[in-house]
Amino acid sequence: MIPSQAVPSPIAHGLAGLAIAHISLVKGWARPPRLFWIAALGFAAIAPDLDFVPGLLIGQPYRFHHGPTHSLFAVLVFGVMTATIARLMRIDGLRWFGVLMAMGYLSHLLLDAFTVETNQPFGMPIFWPLTNDPLRMPFHLFLDIQSEKRTGNFLANLMMWHNARAIAREILIMGGLWVVYWASLAIARTRPPSREAPARRSDHGR
Numbered sequence: 001m002i003p004s005q006a007v008p009s010p011i012a013h014g015l016a017g018l019a020i021a022h023i024s025l026v027k028g029w030a031r032p033p034r035l036f037w038i039a040a041l042g043f044a045a046i047a048p049d050l051d052f053v054p055g056l057l058i059g060q061p062y063r064f065h066h067g068p069t070h071s072l073f074a075v076l077v078f079g080v081m082t083a084t085i086a087r088l089m090r091i092d093g094l095r096w097f098g099v100l101m102a103m104g105y106l107s108h109l110l111l112d113a114f115t116v117e118t119n120q121p122f123g124m125p126i127f128w129p130l131t132n133d134p135l136r137m138p139f140h141l142f143l144d145i146q147s148e149k150r151t152g153n154f155l156a157n158l159m160m161w162h163n164a165r166a167i168a169r170e171i172l173i174m175g176g177l178w179v180v181y182w183a184s185l186a187i188a189r190t191r192p193p194s195r196e197a198p199a200r201r202s203d204h205g206r
């Protein structure tokens with residue numbers, strides 16, 4: 001049997017980071033260059049899965065996966081760390097950098113929480129270090145990505161039908177959310193301007 005883990009593919013996480021970058025730029029929480037924010041928030045949205053790295057080094061990729069890196073405490077640490085780095089580098093226009101990076105990180109935990117799990121341990125220790133009790137959602141949106149633990153051959157995994165379906169579903173769900181977002185913007189643009197705030201008459205010339 002092929003073991004599986006509760007991980008959406010990096011595509012879903014990357015799209016979530018992209019969405020946060022886009023909304024931040026539109027709302028003015030972030031200032032261009034656009035590419036910087038896409039890269040930064042794309043990284044933040046994938047960062048929790050860096051917990052694969054120490055496992056890979058000892059030949060057990062899943063050894064530390066879904067541990068403290070997938071907790072609200074880690075969200076806080078990541079936000080403070082990135083904010084501190086931005087401050088130390090004295091980069092202008094990064095006022096909300098730590099907060100937005102924390103949002104990107106948090107989006108990863110949300111997507112993972114709504115992913116099917118077929119192997120133990122189930123859930124993530126979201127309230128670590130207060131408790132190790134795992135958070136489990138009553139329903140799931142995303143399929144798990146299956147992988148061969150012994151070889152960790154990620155490229156071969158992508159070719160698997162199950163994973164193709166999982167990725168298709170991710171694109172469908174995330175794409176659907178984008179369509180809803182764009183539609184709501186288009187509807188807002190077609191609305192006539194509000195009459196509540198009539199233009200004030202100038203006092204010049206009186």
Ligand SMILES: [Zn+2]
Nearest residue numbers: 007048049112
């Ligand atoms: Zn994860």
